[in-house]
Amino acid sequence: MEIKSEHKHWLVKSEAKCYxxxxxxxxxKNGAVPWEGIRNFQARNFMRDGMRPGDLVLFYHSNGTPxxxxxxxxxxxxxGKPHIDxxxxxxxxxxxxPKAVAYKKAGKSPMWVCVDMEFVAxxxxxxxxxxxxxxxxxxGGMLVLQTGQRLSVMPVSKTHFERVVQLGEEAGx
DNA sequence: GCCAACGTTGGC
DNA sequence: GCCAACGTTGGC
Numbered sequence: 183m184e185i186k187s188e189h190k191h192w193l194v195k196s197e198a199k200c201y202x203x204x205x206x207x208x209x210x211k212n213g214a215v216p217w218e219g220i221r222n223f224q225a226r227n228f229m230r231d232g233m234r235p236g237d238l239v240l241f242y243h244s245n246g247t248p249x250x251x252x253x254x255x256x257x258x259x260x261x262g263k264p265h266i267d268x269x270x271x272x273x274x275x276x277x278x279x280p281k282a283v284a285y286k287k288a289g290k291s292p293m294w295v296c297v298d299m300e301f302v303a304x305x306x307x308x309x310x311x312x313x314x315x316x317x318x319x320x321x322g323g324m325l326v327l328q329t330g331q332r333l334s335v336m337p338v339s340k341t342h343f344e345r346v347v348q349l350g351e352e353a354g355x
Numbered sequence: 356g357c358c359a360a361c362g363t364t365g366g367c
Numbered sequence: 368g369c370c371a372a373c374g375t376t377g378g379c
Contacts, residue, residue, distance in 0.1 A: 197365090222374075245365050252366070311366080330372045332364050 191343035192233065193240040193326055194258070194299070195334040203241045203255045207301040214261035214298035217335075218269040219277035221294065225335035230264045230295040232337065239299065240338060240346055242326060246311070253310035254346055257302040267294035305350030313349060320345060 194217065196202065209215045220226055237260040246252030269275040270282035270293065285293040314321055321327060325336045338346075 195365090224374095246367095329366085330364095332373060334364090 190234070190237050191239070191338040191340055192228070192237060192260075193242050193254070193336050193338045195242045195244040195326075197245045198243040198250050198255075199245075202243065203258075203301070203304050206241065206258060206299065207304065210299075210301040214300040216265075216267070216269075217296045217299045218267050220267070220296060220334060221270075221277065221279065222334065225333050226295055228333075228335045228337065229297050233260045233264065233297045235260055235262055238302070238343065240343065243308075244334075251308070251310045251312070253308045253313065254305070254350065255308045256304035256350070257347065258299045259302050260297050261300040262298040264295050264297050266292040267296040270294040307350065309346055309349045314346070317345065317349075 206215060217229065220229065239258040239260065240254045241256045241258050242252070242254050243250065244252055267277075267282075269277040270279040271286065272278055279294065282293040285291075311327075314324065314327055321342055324338065324342050325331050325333070326338075
């Protein structure tokens with residue numbers, strides 16, 4: 183998937199039980215949070231080559247449950263430039279990757295890179311996956327709606343981004 | 356470089 | 368918990 187200069191809106195996935203938007207809100211009281219642990223090259227490329235400070239991000243909870251369905255729960259913002267993902271080099275971290283250590287020893291550019299995220303807003307009512315699907319052609323082509331699309335970081339068009347935010351705000355009224 | 360086996364993701 | 372779809376690995 184090609185990275186284009188007009189990409190300024192994104193969607194990141196996280197399982198709520200691993201790291202929810204409430205966790206992001208809490209952790210951002212002390213500044214932005216490195217979006218560590220992404221171990222997919224395409225997702226890495228989006229963060230490394232596409233994301234720029236100030237870009238807005240839909241925060242999606244994946245692997246939902248009936249109590250907490252999958253969907254967009256709020257908005258985050260890219261807070262800094264891409265940097266090395268230190269968790270890949272830490273043997274005690276669950277996202278440790280020995281190959282990243284080999285990269286470093288070989289003097290290669292970092293294998294895993296991430297950006298910092300900051301909390302912007304939580305929707306008063308989440309925009310569930312079923313809500314997104316109900317939008318039909320209005321959100322046509324939105325990557326997160328494509329079956330088999332498992333990327334945890336992906337671009338979102340401005341139009342789609344704005345529509346999802348609109349839905350999130352409307353839902354609260 | 357092919358491709359089968361495997362592990363993971365994520366909706367249901 | 369199931370399983371389809373995908374990315375990665377490793378034998379050849």
